[in-house]
Amino acid sequence: MNMITNHLPTAELQALDAAHHMHPFTDATGLAAKGARVIVRGKGVWLNDSDGNRILDAMAGLWCVNIGYGRKSLAEVAARQMEELAYYNTFFQTTHVPAIALAAKLAELAPGDLNHVFFAGSGSEANDTNIRLVRRYWQVKGQPEKRVIISRKNGYHGSTMGGGSLGGMAPIHAHGGMIDGIVHIDQPYWWGEGGEMTEAEFGLERAQQLEAKILELGVDTVAAFIGEPIQGAGGVIVPPATYWPEIQRICDKYGILLIADEVITGFGRTGNWFGSQTFGIKPHIMTIAKGLSSGYQPIGGSIVCDEVAAVVAEGGEFFHGYTYSGHPVAAAVALENLRVLQEEHIVEHVRDVAHPYLAERWAKLADHPLVGEAKLVGLMGSIALTPHKESRAKFASESGTVGLRCRERCFANNLIMRHVGDRMIISPPLVITPDEIDTLIARATLSLDECYAGLKADGMLVAKAG
DSSP states (O other), X not given: OOOTTSOOOHHHHHHHHHHHOOOTXXXXXXXXXXXXXXXXEEEBTEEEETTOXXXXXXXXXXXXXXXXXXXXXXXXXXXXXXXXXXXXOSOTTXXXXXXXXXXXXXXXXXXXXXXXXXXXXXXXXXXXXXXXXXXXXXXXXXXXXXXXXXXXXXXXXXXXXXXXXXXXXXXXXXXXXXXXXXXXXXXXXXXXXXXXXXXHHHHHHHHHHHHHHHHHHOGGGEEEEEEOSSBTTXXXXXXXXXXXXXXXXXXXXXXXXXXXXXXXXXXXXXXXXXXXXXXXXXXXXXXXXXXXXTTSSOOEXXXXXXXXXXXXXXXXXXXXXXXXXXXXXXXXXXXXXXXXXXXXXXXXXXXXXXXXXXXXXXHGGGXXXXXXXXXXXXXXXXXXXXXXXXXXXXBSSOTTHHHHHHHHHHHHTTEEOEEETTEEEEOOOTTOOHHHXXXXXXXXXXXXXXXXXXXXXXXXXXXXXX
């Protein structure tokens, strides 16, 4: 057996990594010069790197390790399933027990009439499925011209061709090759874009852009609207309270499908099983991944309402699917993950223990001279860095310069906190304890202090003109 715990020295691992491993969303030249941080072990909310540092992972991997690292029961379930049935597909009128059981469990957990699951290997794949599903739905209904999907600037729906097109991330689009029939409206980011409007006014204005876009394009061409309940990769943008009710009203009024991308917000992240429940959204389709297996296996899917599933079924064969749709090992592990979430009352822990305590500590970060706002829903938080709180000013330096400096201080202090532009974001494992929250806040505060001192020394506490 290959014992990967007895690893090569860090420098040799970094050299091999630089020589052969192409990293996602990474400047390869810069990484090769610096050397990747090599993570070797995880337990609960903690990671160990190859140099022996113990790191608090306030990002739960990529928003996904909801039940924490090192859960033995998930490894045991995976091993047992591999021995029994390592793989079979669900094409050709065939199924297997883990896919059946997981689909039934998801139908039980999902709100409303979201009773049908189309499995994928990731959230990106599931959003590609959603494009196919909604366009097929309207074809079968005799309205094939209804194929445009409306999304949001700075939204994130994956980085496949379909997912990247649905998302509104300018750097992804700048690399070219986006698919047609997807248009974007502005994001509900009051702190950065609200100007003199109140949050309530701004939420309505941004939601009403959806109605304006439907009328501009023609309701007979619009198939669906897709949005994350909270924009995750865009910087944990929490919409004003007026936003989602108005989006729902507009989708209902014009009879277009509503897709809630719950890849990050699903499975307890917001203090409910799904972010749609937190914000009162009633989607026709829900995208899931990440917390579905807590990242222990790659799996995603689309949970589809009764009507959409029935219409697509009326159309005969749906020419779509993946080799690993409903992979038996991934499905078995996801089921065990859901059992842990339920039986250990982890969603309730978020709602009743971890969120209230973190909310109290997180809000106080807004008192820091570098912080303009501190937002938190469930265990999904962000702070906006600013040189001038009162005017919600941006830095004169290029967006992300200050955020990167702050992230580097976090990493140096053994805290994984990400930056998106000049916003710092967290999404810790849902099992985090009050003591661990104290450590997170202490390390975040130290990192903010060090970043602030560095900016002051370098003359960078300067607001952008205009």
